[in-house]
Amino acid sequence: MALLFKADIDRGGAWAAAFNKQVPDQELRLWPEVGDKSEIEFAVVWQPPAGFLASLPNLKGIFSIGAGIDHLLADPKLPRDVPVIRMVEPGLTAGMTQFVVMACLMIHRSMIDYRNQQLARHWEEISQRSTGNRRIGILGLGHLGGDAARKLTTFGFPVSGWSRSRKQIEGVTSYAGEEELAEFLGRTDILVSLLPLTAETENMIDAKLLAGLPKGAAFISAGRGKQVVEEDLLAALDSGQVGGAILDVFREEPLPADSPFWGHERVIVLPHVASMTDPVTAVGAVVENIRRIQNGAEPLHRVDLDKGY
Ligand code: NDP
Ligand code: OXD
Numbered sequence: 001m002a003l004l005f006k007a008d009i010d011r012g013g014a015w016a017a018a019f020n021k022q023v024p025d026q027e028l029r030l031w032p033e034v035g036d037k038s039e040i041e042f043a044v045v046w047q048p049p050a051g052f053l054a055s056l057p058n059l060k061g062i063f064s065i066g067a068g069i070d071h072l073l074a075d076p077k078l079p080r081d082v083p084v085i086r087m088v089e090p091g092l093t094a095g096m097t098q099f100v101v102m103a104c105l106m107i108h109r110s111m112i113d114y115r116n117q118q119l120a121r122h123w124e125e126i127s128q129r130s131t132g133n134r135r136i137g138i139l140g141l142g143h144l145g146g147d148a149a150r151k152l153t154t155f156g157f158p159v160s161g162w163s164r165s166r167k168q169i170e171g172v173t174s175y176a177g178e179e180e181l182a183e184f185l186g187r188t189d190i191l192v193s194l195l196p197l198t199a200e201t202e203n204m205i206d207a208k209l210l211a212g213l214p215k216g217a218a219f220i221s222a223g224r225g226k227q228v229v230e231e232d233l234l235a236a237l238d239s240g241q242v243g244g245a246i247l248d249v250f251r252e253e254p255l256p257a258d259s260p261f262w263g264h265e266r267v268i269v270l271p272h273v274a275s276m277t278d279p280v281t282a283v284g285a286v287v288e289n290i291r292r293i294q295n296g297a298e299p300l301h302r303v304d305l306d307k308g309y
Contacts, residue, residue, distance in 0.1 A: 001027065001039070001041045001042075002027040002028070002029050002035065002039045002040050002041065002042075003019070003026055003027065003028050003029070003040070003041070003042045003043070003044060003290075004029045004031065004034060004040045004042070004043045004044070004045070004056075005019075005028060005029065005030050005031060005043075005044045005045070006030075006031035006032075006043070006044075006045045006046060006047075006048055007031075007045075007046050007065055008046045008047050011279065012030040012031070014279045014280075015028075015030075015044070015279040015283070016028055016030060017279070018279040018280050018282075018283040019283055022283045022284065022287065023283070023287050026287075027039075031045075037055060037056050037057065038056075038057050038058055039058070040056045040058065040059065041058055041059065041060045041061070042059070042060060042061045042062075042063065042286075042290055042293075043056065043059060043061075043062050043063065044063040044065060044286055045062065045063070045064070045065060045072075046064070046065040046066060046071060047071045048072075048075070050074070050075045050076065050077060051075065051077045052075075053072075053075065053077070053078060053079055053082075054075075054077040054078070054079050059079060059082050060082065060083075060293050060294075061082065061083050061085060061289065061290065061293050061299065062078075062079070062082055062083070062084045062085065063085050063087070063286055063289070064084070064085065064086050064087050064303075065087060065277055065282075066086075066087050066092075066277060067086055067087050067088065067092060067143070067144060067196075068086070068196055068197065068224060069084060069086050069196070069303050069308075069309065070196070070197040070198075070224060070308075072084055073305070073308060078305075080305060083293065083299050083302050083303075084302065084303040084305065085289055085299050085300070085301055085302055085303065086301050086303055086309070087277050087282060087285070087301075088143050088285060088300070088301045089277060089278065089281045089282040089284070089285040090278075090281045091276075091277065091278025091280065091281040091282065092144075092275050092276065092277045092278065092281075092282070093143060093144060093147050093275075094275075095274070095275030095276060095278070096144040096147070096148060096194070096222065096274055096275035097144075097147050097148045097151050098275075099222060099248070099274040099275055100138075100148035100151075100152070100192055100194070100220065100222065100274075101148065101151055101152060101155075103192070103220045103222075103246045104136055104152060104157070104190050104192070104220065105155075106246065106268070107190050107218040107220070107244060107246070108129070108131065108134050108157075108190070109128070110126045110128075112244040112265075112266060112267075112268060113126055114126070115268075116265050130156070131155045131156035131157045132156050132157075132158065134157055134158075134189050134190065135157070135158045135159075135160070135187050135188055135189045135190070136149075136152055136157045136158070136159045136160070136188070136189070136190045136192065137159075137160050137161065137162065137184055137185065137187065137188030137190070137191050137192070138159070138160070138161040138162070138192045138194055139161075139162050139191065139192065139193045139194065139195050139205075139223070140161070140162070140163060140193065140194035140195035140196070140223060141161035141162065141163040141167045141169070141172070141174065142163065142194070142196075142309075144194050144275075145161055145163075145192070145194040146161070146167065146169055146172075148192070148194070149161050149169055149172045150169055150170070150171070150172065153170075153171035153172060158173075158187075159171065159172045159173070160172060160173035160174070160175060160184060160187065160188070161173075161174055161175070161184075162175045162176070162180070162181060162184045163175075163176055164176065164177065181209075181212075182212055185209065185212035185213050186212060186213075186214070188213055188214070188217060189214060189217050189218070190217065190218045190219075190220065191213060191217060191218070191219050191220065192220040192222065193205060193219075193220065193221050193222060193223040193227060193228075194222055194223050195223040195224075195227060196223065196224070196308065196309035197223065197224035197226055197227060197308075198307065198308035198309055199308060200308075201223070201224075201227050202226050202227060203226070203227070203228075203229050204227050205219075205221075205227050205228040205229065205232075205233070206229040206232045207229070207232040207235065207236065210232060210233065210236040210241055210242055211236075211241060213241070213242070215240065215241055216240060216241075216242075216243035217241075217242060217243060218242065218243050218244045218245065218246075219233065219242050219244075219245040219246075219247075220245070220246045220247075220248075221245065221246070221247045221248060221249055222248045222249060222274040222275075223249060224249050225249040225250035225251040225252070225253065226251050228251070230250070230251055230259075230261075233245065234260055234261075234264070237264060237266050237267065242266075243266065244266045244267070244268075245266065245267050245268070246267075246268045246270070247261060247267060247268070247269055247270065248270040248271075248272055248273065248274040249272055249274075250272075253271075253272055254271065255269060255271070285300075288300070289301075
């Protein structure tokens with residue numbers, strides 16, 4: 001039984017080292033050295049070429065290297081009868097929580113203004129609010145959003161989250177479904193997006209949604225770029241409806257050189273690095289699910305292909 005590994009950046013060596021250390025008996029094939037396709041039972045992949053997974057006749061499990069699985073659903077030939085498993089592992093969660101906490105604190109402590117003051121060689125104190133007066137709202141209260149929400153409460157921020165189903169997270173106000181979105185937005189000074197990309201969330205962050213925030217609210221985008229109507233966000237930034245944005249994901253990546261986001265004085269641009277799967281901690285999650293599938297049990301974190309996440 002072989003496991004195929006394909007990442008989009010050169011991290012094969014780190015994964016191979018982690019697999020070899022933790023499961024030395026596991027035969028690992030690193031893309032593009034696929035070998036005999038009939039021997040591949042598990043594929044741990046990021047952006048495989050369309051139709052490739054369907055060409056593996058004995059595939060028993062498809063693992064996304066990332067939390068998002070939109071890169072797999074983009075393949076019209078994705079096998080529907082093989083479990084697709086999204087990445088849930090402590091390293092990825094910890095990294096995203098660090099990013100969300102950092103970005104919220106940057107907004108809270110006026111770092112966009114201070115960056116602009118530095119560029120202008122201008123020295124001026126900006127008054128500080130208490131965390132109790134800065135309401136944070138997270139779109140998507142799943143593995144990543146839920147952990148970030150929990151940690152943000154420890155700073156004293158009033159934290160709420162919006163998801164499809166109601167959540168019970170200590171200290172976090174849960175809003176659920178379309179009918180509660182407006183109320184959630186109306187009490188959000190820093191909006192964080194950690195939604196998966198699905199047919200329902202694509203283009204969801206548009207002029208109407210942004211107009212539902214209190215004037216001057218900030219936006220942190222870490223889900224997927226296609227959730228954001230970028231022209232609407234730019235207009236909201238220019239009108240002051242959105243006071244600042246920290247953007248990690250974009251409709252087109254790498255962000256084109258002529259994108260107005262690069263030079264926007266109210267924006268911080270990052271190259272899709274909010275968090276990354278850590279091979280050392282992720283191998284354990286993959287191996288546990290391989291064992292479950294081999295024993296005829298349901299794998300953890302299986303994607304509902306109809307819901308799209
Ligand atoms: P989960 O599946 O655990 O959580 C998704 C959350 O979104 C759930 O709370 C879900 O609600 C909610 N949701 C989905 N669709 C809707 C909808 N239509 N309306 C309301 N709520 C909805 O995913 P993760 O937390 O693990 O990951 C979230 C996303 O973060 C990934 O899909 C990926 O796109 C992005 N990501 C970005 C990274 C980066 O570096 N920028 C790194 C890692 C992930 P419910 O719980 O009720 O189902
Ligand atoms: C992910 C990502 O989905 O890195 O894990 O974007």
